[in-house]
Amino acid sequence: MRPTPASFTSRLRSPAVAARVGVWLGICFGTCFLTGLVSHYAQLPTHPVPFPTSPSWGYRLTQGLHVVTGTAAVPLLLVKLWSVLPRLFESLPPLGDPRRLVLTALERGSIAVLVSAAVFQLATGLANSSQWYPWSTFSFRAVHYAVAWVAIGALLVHIAVKLPVIRDVLTSDIDDTAHDRPSATVRGPLSRRALVRTTFAAAGVAVLATAGGTVPWLRRVSVFAVRTGDGPGGVPINKSALAAGVEDTATSPDWRLEVVVDGAVLRTLSYDDLRAMPQHVESLPIACVEGWSAQGTWSGVRMGDLLDGVTGADVQVTSLQPSGPYRRTTLPANFADDRRTLIALDLAGEPLSLDHGYPCRLIAPNRPGVLQTKWVTRLEVST
Ligand SMILES: Nc1nc2c(c(=O)[nH]1)N[C@H]1C(S)=C(S)[C@@H](COP(=O)(O)O)O[C@H]1N2
Numbered sequence: 197m198r199p200t201p202a203s204f205t206s207r208l209r210s211p212a213v214a215a216r217v218g219v220w221l222g223i224c225f226g227t228c229f230l231t232g233l234v235s236h237y238a239q240l241p242t243h244p245v246p247f248p249t250s251p252s253w254g255y256r257l258t259q260g261l262h263v264v265t266g267t268a269a270v271p272l273l274l275v276k277l278w279s280v281l282p283r284l285f286e287s288l289p290p291l292g293d294p295r296r297l298v299l300t301a302l303e304r305g306s307i308a309v310l311v312s313a314a315v316f317q318l319a320t321g322l323a324n325s326s327q328w329y330p331w332s333t334f335s336f337r338a339v340h341y342a343v344a345w346v347a348i349g350a351l352l353v354h355i356a357v358k359l360p361v362i363r364d365v366l367t368s369d370i371d372d373t374a375h376d377r378p379s380a381t382v383r384g385p386l387s388r389r390a391l392v393r394t395t396f397a398a399a400g401v402a403v404l405a406t407a408g409g410t411v412p413w414l415r416r417v418s419v420f421a422v423r424t425g426d427g428p429g430g431v432p433i434n435k436s437a438l439a440a441g442v443e444d445t446a447t448s449p450d451w452r453l454e455v456v457v458d459g460a461v462l463r464t465l466s467y468d469d470l471r472a473m474p475q476h477v478e479s480l481p482i483a484c485v486e487g488w489s490a491q492g493t494w495s496g497v498r499m500g501d502l503l504d505g506v507t508g509a510d511v512q513v514t515s516l517q518p519s520g521p522y523r524r525t526t527l528p529a530n531f532a533d534d535r536r537t538l539i540a541l542d543l544a545g546e547p548l549s550l551d552h553g554y555p556c557r558l559i560a561p562n563r564p565g566v567l568q569t570k571w572v573t574r575l576e577v578s579t
């Protein structure tokens with residue numbers, strides 16, 4: 197037999213619980229949306245308004261928040277959906293009342309869009325941050341970005357529609373029954389207050405379990421962020437030289453760094469040539485879009501010194517990597533001109549390990565990790 201709303205009798209499934217959990221879910225989704233916009237913008241190849249290079253830890257903070265709030269939203273969303281589940285089984289209004297039918301269809305349609313977009317965002321985001329990439333057929337970033345707008349739009353509609361109820365139940369006691377369904381009368385072993393607190397505690401655990409990827413002292417309690425701090429120089433390794441297919445080319449004595457200006461090779465530098473140039477030390481983070489981040493002490497040659505006086509131009513940075521989306525990135529002009537931007541040779545006082553980008557890699561302030569190109573072999577500018 198098909199359940200009806202009357203089949204659900206727990207007092208816990210109530211607007212009072214849904215709204216309280218919903219407030220925090222809304223805060224998480226809002227934060228996740230805004231920090232997601234930052235990350236998306238930072239990864240565009242060109243910026244109508246320059247993305248700032250300071251503070252150097254800015255992207256580390258916003259992307260850490262993005263992944264932490266997204267993870268905290270998972271238990272919140274599950275409890276929220278559980279608390280409103282009976283509404284899924286409400287019968288349609290009588291067919292003779294087309295106006296109500298249309299309104300009901302619109303309301304349910306918007307909820308269906310909201311729920312599927314929210315579940316999609318959390319599921320793909322979580323998969324990505326645990327480095328599981330089941331999508332070979334679509335671009336994660338493009339789809340995650342597009343669906344974010346759907347989710348936030350549907351969320352705003354939902355809040356607007358529910359505002360009177362939300363306001364009412366949030367200003368009354370949690371055990372108030374004025375807005376309850378008639379069948380929601382059975383008291384279980386758990387009070388509403390206890391359910392809400394347990395939900396917030398679960399969200400807190402989710403935060404601690406992921407925040408260690410960003411906050412060093414949380415590492416010890418972070419089961420989902422085990423990789424942070426591992427790896428040479430205290431910086432984890434994302435893609436290895438083996439996986440990138442650069443083991444031979446990166447260690448070859450024939451490796452050179454080419455600097456190309458307006459299509460002409462300006463200089464061809466060997467590893468020793470780079471070592472002979474003035475070396476500068478910078479403390480800058482690698483902040484992966486997947487949420488983990490780590491500070492490193494890098495040293496190497498200033499981008500500006502390599503470009504020989506060319507300023508105000510975007511730089512195409514090309515890796516030895518034969519294929520893959522990150523083999524080539526665009527370093528915006530304001531990043532190229534920033535004195536902290538290095539072609540790094542050393543990390544933590546040691547030559548870069550092969551997996552960290554030996555012979556040399558790009559490291560720039562306030563830049564998504566995914567754009568900190570390793571195994572660099574060519575820099576190109578057009579004036
Ligand atoms: N050539 C190349 N550079 C790359 C990548 C890559 O796949 N290929 N991955 C990027 C990503 S996603 C991150 S987070 C950083 C990580 O640098 P690390 O492995 O030294 O920590 O390198 C970036 N540089």
Ligand SMILES: [Mo]
Nearest residue numbers: 484485565566
């Ligand atoms: Mo990354």
